Amino acid sequence: IAGITQAPTSQILAAGRRMTLRCTQDMRHNAMYWYRQDLGLGLRLIHYSNTAGTTGKGEVPDGYSVSRANTDDFPLTLASAVPSQTSVYFCASRDTSRGTEAFFGQGTRLTVV
Amino acid sequence: AQTVTQSQPEMSVQEAETVTLSCTYDTSESDYYLFWYKQPPSRQMILVIRQEAYKQQNATENRFSVNFQKAAKSFSLKISDSQLGDAAMYFCAYRNLLGSTSGSRLTFGEGTQLTVNP
Numbered sequence: 001i002a003g004i005t006q007a008p009t010s011q012i013l014a015a016g017r018r019m020t021l022r023c024t025q026d027m028r029h030n031a032m033y034w035y036r037q038d039l040g041l042g043l044r045l046i047h048y049s050n051t052a053g054t055t056g057k058g059e060v061p062d063g064y065s066v067s068r069a070n071t072d073d074f075p076l077t078l079a080s081a082v083p084s085q086t087s088v089y090f091c092a093s094r095d096t097s098r099g100t101e102a103f104f105g106q107g108t109r110l111t112v113v
Numbered sequence: 114a115q116t117v118t119q120s121q122p123e124m125s126v127q128e129a130e131t132v133t134l135s136c137t138y139d140t141s142e143s144d145y146y147l148f149w150y151k152q153p154p155s156r157q158m159i160l161v162i163r164q165e166a167y168k169q170q171n172a173t174e175n176r177f178s179v180n181f182q183k184a185a186k187s188f189s190l191k192i193s194d195s196q197l198g199d200a201a202m203y204f205c206a207y208r209n210l211l212g213s214t215s216g217s218r219l220t221f222g223e224g225t226q227l228t229v230n231p
């Protein structure tokens with residue numbers, strides 16, 4: 001692992017199914033973020049975590065949940081997927097104490113049918 | 114809440130020419146950061162340039178430069194000597210200073226798709 005890794009790269013999911021998008025970073029960054037990217041809307045923040053054990057809601061949190069049990073992992077769960085959750089999802093991390101900028105994962109393309 | 118607006122969904126430029134991408138934002142903060150990110154077809158998010166609001170001097174990175182107008186809340190990106198590899202989606206983004214209650218998140222604009230014609 002080098003940097004920040006997301007899995008899977010892409011997924012087709014039936015509506016109503018539960019899905020967890022994985023995000024792992026090996027940079028010991030304290031802050032992590034989940035964004036969704038939709039054409040014409042840019043990237044919008046779903047949830048964030050400033051440090052292990054804490055999470056916060058972003059701009060579009062409905063239908064999504066996150067956990068931050070440790071520094072490295074920040075999974076995003078769709079409890080019951082709906083077609084409007086079809087999107088490209090990006091995980092990002094940042095070391096806020098050092099003032100570094102965010103590193104992004106390669107994205108997960110999710111299609112809910 | 115902060116907002117970022119990119120009013121140009123698509124732009125095109127001839128190879129070796131110069132193009133300017135526009136971005137405006139709204140905030141009540143006096144100190145913050147502004148960014149331009151590039152997203153090629155690979156989907157990778159690449160930081161192009163960063164501007165601190167408290168610096169009056171416009172940031173430059175090789176062929177990329179910005180025109181930062183704080184009073185007008187405008188932050189445009191100029192790409193000089195455009196190359197085929199510059200073709201990508203470009204996002205303007207805003208971030209509060211470290212320690213703000215928003216969790217220092219990035220707020221993105223809608224994006225501008227840049228095409229470079231040979």
